[in-house]
Amino acid sequence: MHKIFISIITLLLGLPLFAQNLTEKFNDAMNAYNNQLYSEAYKIFDEVIKDYDVEDELYSVARFYAANSLLKMGKKDESTSGFEYIVNSIVWSKFREESLFKLGLIYYDLNRFALSRKNHLMLIYQYPNSEYLGSSMYWIGESYSAEGKLDDAIEFLTQAIEDKSANRYRDHSIYALASIYEKKHDYQNAVKYYDQLLTYHSNSSLALEAQVRIGVCYFYLKDYYNSILELNNPDIQKLPTENLSEALYLLANSHYRVEEYSDAANTYSEVIKRFPNSDIYRNSQYGLAWSLFQQSKYGEAYQVFNTLSEGYDSIAIKSFIWKGESKRYAGQTNEALAIFQNFLVKYPDDPSTTLVENLIGLIYFDQNKFEQSTQYLTNATSSEDPLTRAKAFTMIGEIELQNKNYIKARGNFDPAVRISSEESEVHLRALLGLGVSLFHLGDYNEAVENFRQAETIDPAFEQDKINFYMAESYYSLGKYQEALSRYNNIKSTEIEYVRQVTYSKGYCQFNLGNYSNAAYLFSEFIQNYPDDFRMTDAKLRLADSYFGSKNFAAASKIFKEVFKSGKFSSDDPYTYFQYAQALYKSGESNAAIDEFRNLQKKFPDSKYGESSLFTIGFIRFQEGEFEEAINDYRMVMQIYKKSSLTPAVYYSIGDAYFNLGEYDSAIVNYRNVLAKYPSSEYAYDAINGMQYSYVAAGRSNEAINLIDRYVSQNPNLKFSDQIYFKKGEIYYSQRDYENAKLSYQEFLVKYPKSSFVPEAYYWLGKSSQNLKQDDEAIFYFSKVFDNYPGSESAAVSVIELGKMYEAKGNYQAGIDVLERASSKLKDSPRLPEVLFLKGSAYIKVDDVQKAYATFEELAMYHPETVFADRGKIEMGLIDLAISRFNEADKNFLDVAGRRTDDLGAKAQYQYGVSLFEQGKYSEAVSALVRVRTVFSQYEPWISRSYLLMGDCYVKMNDKRQAEEMYRVVVTKHKGNELGEEARQKINKLK
Incomplete structure (x- = not known):
């Protein structure tokens, strides 16, 4: 101045x-x-x-x-x-430069942001060396931020920070940029810039606030330990009241998230004491109650929940439930039951009623009052909360398991699995229950899959139960080694577990040929459980085990005589070879290798000598020990120079090199098969091996040349056509459709009588189709269908023709070819798809009668296929269109009752539409609720069901319920057609 x-x-x-x-x-x-x-x-x-x-x-x-x-x-x-x-x-x-800057500041204060930017931008462009340059960029960024144009704000604030001129707002620029990233939920970048402010502007008035915001960002990043570290700074006590209360509240939440419940409780208590008028006062009380609950201080937790439950907000409702839970966890189940019953009276229409009914059902379940439990749990399955529904389905499933109603049990566990999140315990319990149900229903593979999913999510969950049922399932599938491994993992000392595991392990060892181990286990079982109903069977299996382990004296005592016909003879090379094979197949690879080596040394001139060495290489290969396998295979040729296994040896060495990624070495060994043994049964496999090696090495042209040379040199081999056919496959897989066409055409000229001719025409059609040569594609597909109707390619060619005619809008031509196909391809597994396409084509030309007849034929003669169910839905839609409601309902319910996929959801929804059209609005609502409960993962049927339920409530003059239904859709589908339709329906209610 x-x-x-x-x-x-x-x-x-x-x-x-x-x-x-x-x-x-x-x-x-x-x-x-x-x-x-x-x-x-x-x-x-x-x-x-x-x-x-x-x-x-x-x-x-x-x-x-x-x-x-x-x-x-x-x-x-x-x-x-x-x-x-x-x-x-x-x-x-x-003074013009400073005037521009002052105008920018004034207009910003007046919320005239466009004018503010105009003046700052004029300053930037007209005075590029101005001392106000960085400051103007800052204020432009702030103006964009004030308008919610965050990306533009980021651009200018970044420039303001990077500007080398004297920007007296540099710390504010950094803070503003960090806060914008925080608004965008990009907490990583927010932390980055808040930290930059602390590093380079530690004396800034914004430094303390920046540190607090870092703690907040870490909280939302779920990095709770770092959040605690930042928010525990004593300097935060200098913050304004509002900011301090928020910081302490988030600090308490972070302590809670890392299970530091005592620290959480102390911090929540501080917020409650110091900020009684804060907006987060009740939230802090709720957090305190939860912290006490997690410390098993159920009495204290009850007191806080009880106080909160006397309010009228959502916290009051949740606290009402959790004061009941506090009593239940404290073992005061009758008091808990009274609280829950009181909740149902006080809040009969609250969405949480289903959760409370679930908790009442759980109490009755623990009291073995299964009928009363099921009554409440069934109500809870209609909850809009997926977790509550999943818990209810799971508990009902467990009740049905206890009653040995395995089909009903499966029917409840299955939706529980589908609607629960993987990280929840209820999901794990539902997987376990579903697996047990499937085991008792004899579906062992699916049972194993469910157990494995549970184990993958949480390896510590119900380990003994999962290992037991997986072992039993594997045993039933004949996978004895896997079963044995699972039995060995069971740690329980409960008498029933130990009894069953001992018996089952004996059988596993016996079936694996580990007779000594089997004998030990059956002896232990007989000694420890003499009164078991399986005693006779156990003694017989013990005798078999002694015999298998060559303890003939012990076996004779049980069987009363010595069985000599199955004894192991070490002087018989065949038996020796079989014994070594059995060791390998039972998983004892090293022992098998030792025995094969012993056999070769003991019987070098027998045919089993060279086979033993070859099998050692095979075992190494299967174990992934490819270099050792190569050495063992070569040993066969070194010792047996005229071995009949030489072609197999070369081929196997090639495979080993291929798996090692040494493609040139693989090619050399495959070529040895072709050069020295062109008529060998391994020649075709060797060609394949060389082809894959060239392709893997990025030398596809050499693979093509190889095929040409080999076929030219060996024109009369029985598989020459099959090899030549691979040229087209190579080109097609590389999307070189022109050369693919040329190769298939050459194939047809060279091998006109090959069994691959129909397939060649089909791939000519596919290549032409990909080249947009539709007329040629139609010609080739027609050629397959007309000339080779008995081939596997005929049906797929017809399907391609039908789709092409439909795409061109030539529905009649499509109908004509599909009509002929439905009579000529009676035995094709693709006939159901052909029939469905035909019915769909009839609908396109408005021939509803023929469409219906086609779908009816499909449903009648191919009921096990997905196309039959798709056809039934189409029949139902036709029935619905002509108000033939009984038939429509029958078709929709048949599909919806059997399927749990998207088709089932569609059928269930259409059944609701049918009831609505009949004016049965209450029944329609019930049908549509089933879409939500049974098919909860299939949008848009869920949202369409909500829309139609809203329409039902409108018809029933219940506008409040109708609006609730429509609002669900608006929330889920903001900005799209469904959301807009729902919004318009809400407007019409007003």
Whole structure:
């Protein structure tokens, strides 16, 4: 300010004498301005302005300080005219740059953000070396942020930070940029910039606030330990009350999330004590109650939940439930039951009623009152909360398991699995229950899959039960090694577990050929459980085990005689070989290898000698020990130079090198098969191996050349056509459709009688189709169908033709070919798809009668296929269109009752539509609720069901329920057609 004043005095000294009175007046104005007498200064500056011409330098000075005086007086709107005048009319003024900056600030304060940006941008572009450059970028960013244009704000704030000029708002720029990233939920970048502020501007007034925001961001990043570290800083006590209460609340939440419940309780208590009027007061009380609950302080938790339950907000309702849970966990089940019953009376229409019914069902379940339990749990299965529904289905499933109603059990566990999240315990319990149900129903593979899923999600969950049922399932599937492994993993000492596991392990060892182990286990079982009903069977299996382990004396005592026919003879190479094979197949690979080596040494001249060495290589290969396998295979050729296994050896060495990724070495060994044994049964496999090696090595052209050379040199081999056919496959797999066509055409010329001719025509059609040569594609597909109706390619060709005609809008041509196909392809497994396409084509030409007949034929003669169910839905839609409601309902219910996939959801929804059309609105609502409970993962049928339920409630004059249904759709489908339709329906209600 002093420098500006001196420069103005210098300017005044150069004025002529006749202007001295103006000079005195100007000096008076400046004195008043410097003494903060802005009203007086403005009046004098205004007089000076009137006495000077615009070309005078003092005129622009007076203009600037007059405007600034108004600004100092708080008259922002009035001051803008002065600054605007300088900017627009006195472009030579040295105050124009500062005027642009001040206008940007004033318009920002007046929320006129576009004008603010305009002036700051003019400053940036017209004064690129301005000292205000970085500051203007900051304020542009802030203005964009204020308008919610966050990406634009990020751009300018980033430039403001990177600007090398004197930006006095640099710390504010960094803080603003971090806060915008926080608004965008990009908490990683938010932390990055808040931390940058702390690093480079540690003395900033924003530093403490930045540290708190880092803690908040870590909380939302679920990095709770770092959140605690940041928010535990004692300096946060210096924050304003509102910010401090938020920081402490999030600190308490972070302690809770990392299971530091005592620290959480203390911090929640601090918030409650210090900020009784805060918006988060009740939330803090709720957090305190939960922290006490997690510490098993159920009495104290009850007291807090009870206090909260006396309110009228959502926390009160949740607390009402959890005060009951506090009693239940404290073992006071009758008091808990009374609280839950009271909740149902007080809040009969609250969505949480199903959760409470679930909890009541759980109490009755624990009291073995299964009938009462099922009653409440069944009500809970209609809850809109997936977790509550899943828990209810799971508990009902467990009741049905206890009653040995395995089909009903499966029917309840299955939806529980589908609607629960993987990380929840109920999902694990439902998987376990579903697996047990499937085991008892004899579906062992599916049972194993469910057990494995549960084990993958949480390896510590019900380990003994899962291992037991997996072992039993594997045993039933004949997978004895897997079963044995699972039995061995069971750690339980319960008598029934130990008894069953001992018996079952004996059988596993016996079936695996580990007879000594089997004998030990059956002996233990007989000794420990002499009264078991399986005693006789156990003794017989013990005898078999002794015999298998060559303990013939012990076996004879049980069987009363010695069985000699099955004894192991070490002098018989065949038996020795079989014994070694059995060791390998039972998983004892190392022992098998040892025995094969012993056999070869003992019987080197027998045919089993070379086979033993070859099998050692095979075992190494299967174990993934490819280099060792190669050495063992070569040993066969070294010892048996004229071995009949040589082609197999070369081929196997090639496979080993392929698996090692040494494709050139693989090719050399495959070529040995072709060069030395071109008629061998391994020749075709060797060609395949070379082809895959070339392709894997990125040398596809060499694979093509190989095929050409081999076929040319061996034209009469029985599989030459099969090899040549692979040229087209290679080109097609590389999407080189032109060369694929050429190769298949050459194939047809070269091998006109090959069994691959129909397939060649089909792939000619596919290649032409991909080249957009539709007429040629139709010709080739027709050729397959007309000339080779008995081939596997005929049906797929017809399907392609039907789809192509439909795409072209030539429905009649499609119908004609599909009509012929439905009679000529009676034995094809693809006939159901053909029939469905035909029915769909009839619908396209409005021949509803023939469409219906086609779908009816499909449903009658191919009921096990998915196309039959698709056909039934189409039949139902036709019935619905002509108001034949009984038939429509029958078709829809048949599909919806059997399927649990998207088709089932569609059928269930259409059944609801049918009931609605019949005016049965209450029944329609019930049908549509089943879409939500049974088919909860299949949108858009869920949302369509909500829309139609809303329509039902409108018809029943229940506008409140109708609006609730429509709002569910609006929430799920903001911005799309379904959401807009729901919104319009809501508007019509008003």
